Amino acid sequence: MAPEETAARLDTIAARVGALADDVRQGSAAARDLDEVAAMLARVKLDLFGPKRRAARGAGAKVKIRDFLLAHVDEVVTGAELKAIGGIQEWARRVRELRVEDGYDIVEVGDSAYRLRSAVPNRERAEQWALANTISNLPGSARSRIERYLEATVGTVVTRKQIDLVAKIAEGSRRVRELRDEHGWPILSHVDDPTLAPGEYRLLSTDPADRRDASQRMYPEDLRHRVFVRDAYTCQICRRDRAKAEAAGDLRFYLEVHHKVAIADDLSDVPVAARHDMDNLITLCHSDHLRESAALQERKRRARGA
Template sequence: MTLEKASYEQQVENLIAEAEALLSSYKQQWKGLSWREKVLLLVDLNIPISDLGVYSNYRVANLAARERLRLYFIEHVGEIIHKEELRVVSGISEFGRRVRELRVEDGYKIITGVGDSGEFLGLTPEEYKLLDKEPDLNAAHRWHIANRIKRETKGGSQAKILCFLKEFVGKVVTNDELYNVSGAKEFGRRVRELRTEEGYAISTKFTGRPDLRVGEYVLESLNRVADPHDRKIPYEVQKQVYERDNNTCRLCGWNHHKWTKQDPRILELHHIREHAKGGQNSLDNVILLCSKCHDKVHAKKLSVPDNILD
């Protein structure tokens, strides 16, 4: 609901008069005032000044701070906006939190010069820019799922991460999202443990999916979990195997580029000499196989040549 223009204008006039009265009182007294007395007068002066910011546009003066910020960004999409402008528009000091809500809850692509792509785009930490008028509803939807998981999932950060990955099987999940859902700085380690200790087929740039960016993860399958004996292979060895075998099945040459819905394979680690028979968890005893070849090998319908690594 917007204000009547007349009452809006009256309100602005009142605020200006109030600010002027306080400022002129400051002008008359300041030489005789203590530090504290001056500060207290300026605090009073800040109230009408801050309200004038809220009333700087009559169409939005009655809206919540977050909505005013949203409309300001949209009116200036693609332009660099300084944080002091946002302070004026919002009329609140914690405007940064409202901007974050616009970003993560509503899916607006608002960048700033901290982290992510802000530095690359030449923004300082005091500068913000809305890249697109239309919010990314998908990002917003994912944020709501993450929050539901945070609220409802019992267990620690690892359980929450797994829950989130399971919501997006076969889809890319980012560092930001895993950090948000787990609340754990160590979320990277938790993901690795899901892979190495729990056996989940989680791909990264270094484990099967060179097409991914650093900081992106994909849970490839809900149905396939590595056999317990394959879960003891240290993460560093796993990474080296993926790299040496070029993220490709040693037997048939399958890799993720060949993935289809009809034939949805994943890459798995296989011991050349069975672990139970004394085979080591080392680079010279572990190879990459696609899940199809891996099943055949264990069903003895296909065999791995002894000299496969020669």
């Protein structure tokens, strides 16, 4: 098509747009009119540039969507806009990739509406995702891959989605709980640390000396949560919470449930009602719990020798 003819068609479309603007002002605009204009523009684009070809590397739909979001930081953009910019039906998938894999802080603000809150991506999050993707391709069991991933990200927050990617199963978080409850790994969740959201985890240490007390698996999460909330997530001996501990340089601080009055050497022999009596439960940090348990055993030894 000759340039003059193409320009004339664009002039016609521009006139239609102007008429639509008048209709909008008068409250008589119709959706089909906008659809017709969009179809006319699509036809001009096809005539000018031919059928859509595979984008060159670095110039695909994801990049176009990213650049559009970057041009509208902290503004609400719609799925319709992103679909038009990307030129694909799977624009929502590209948004998820930008958020999850590339670390962009994109939030949903409505039905198919988004806001990019910062032009600077979270590099740590992106690197975690890349690491998860790498480990997911390693041989071995789901648990072994999760162990490797948690050890590689010790001290940082990881998400259920990252765990599931590494594990290649939908129950990756269950394996995390097994590592915590059955093997004593000091893994925090939102139950232990109110700064974590549901579905977020943090392995505090790989040192066997920091493993959780074996008795902790006797307390279900809802019970632990109620005890910690009641005690304001604060150790009732040293009076520290996680913020105070970290400020003092203790990055291995975490909380455990403890009986104020010992009720048995083996908790598994105690009826659940007695074991879960809130009036006899108290929040202690792991270090103070170890000391209290050691002191109790020493008192028992002395009593037996008396």
